[in-house]
Amino acid sequence: MPVTFDLFGTLVDAARPADPAAAVARELRERGVSVPDDWADAYAEPHVDAPEGAEVPLHAHVARALDSRGVSAPDNAARRAVTAAFEPDVTAGEGARAAVERARERGPVGLLSNCSVPELARRSLLSADLRWLNDDRDPLFDVVVTSLSCGWRKPDRRAFEAVARQLDCEVRELTHVGDSDADAGIEAAGGRFVDVRERPLEALFR
Known part of the structure; x- marks a missing residue:
């Protein structure tokens, strides 16, 4: 049984900048x-005409916001600034690792996160000690997909x-574990949604 997990609010608790x-x-x-x-x-205004979904x-948005005011950001400064501004401050949720490990006993496991900041998901996993399965550096997740990497939220x-x-x-075979209406979108795609607001991680896949 393939299982995917949401990241922020599901597997990790994240402290975000109060004023991004x-x-x-x-x-x-x-x-x-x-x-x-x-x-x-400028930051609050839309600057990229993207299709729905x-x-x-975020670094593209920041670069366009600067450009809209006649300011350039050379040497990839927008990307580097965004990455630094969102340096992960996360802790693993109660029972997060155990839930993923139990899911692995049933089949492949992936991570699917809405995340517009480069490398934030992977750095957050590392910070929360959820990147690797053991000291041999076996990945805890078979795949890590973010909205930034796949293009869709x-x-x-x-x-x-x-x-x-x-x-x-097939997407209809997926069980997706999350904490929001966005995660519940798996149901419209034909899969199954497990809501950790109703069933905590500690109780999953036992």
């Missing part, structure tokens, strides 16, 4: 970028189809 725009601005200045005076407004990489069915392809199964 300000956090990104601080990191941009650290990289020599002149942040416009109305940066909070598509993910917009849950609840769009294309996000679930992307992880199903990597797990070499």
